[in-house]
Amino acid sequence: MAKIITVPKWCFPFGGYGLTLWKLIIIREDGDRDYLIAHEAKHVEQWTEIGFFKFPFYYILELIENGYTNNHYEIEAREAGDKAVTFTPEQMKRFREACCGDN
Numbered sequence: 708m709a710k711i712i713t714v715p716k717w718c719f720p721f722g723g724y725g726l727t728l729w730k731l732i733i734i735r736e737d738g739d740r741d742y743l744i745a746h747e748a749k750h751v752e753q754w755t756e757i758g759f760f761k762f763p764f765y766y767i768l769e770l771i772e773n774g775y776t777n778n779h780y781e782i783e784a785r786e787a788g789d790k791a792v793t794f795t796p797e798q799m800k801r802f803r804e805a806c807c808g809d810n
């Protein structure tokens with residue numbers, strides 16, 4: 708189960724709207740909340756599947772080889788985010804409960 712923390716824009720001085728650290732999802736308050744939660748929840752899923760130590764290593768390898776946009780972990784996460792913005796409020800509520808409990 709992931710924990711979501713919402714922070715002000717100034718917490719991301721180098722850009723970006725969200726960040727995942729293992730099972731901690733940090734998102735900007737001014738972003739598209741549903742999109743960001745689904746995007747970052749995909750990274751939690753990837754990190755859990757691949758492993759605590761291996762995921763950051765593989766993610767960085769992907770960044771070096773393919774850059775950010777074509778990083779396949781990011782492609783999967785963008786797809787998850789794009790799908791979430793089509794959810795009904797009830798579907799999004801169930802998604803959030805499954806990934807992140809009641810936070």
Ligand SMILES: [Zn+2]
Pocket residue numbers: 746750780781784
């Ligand atoms: Zn991402």
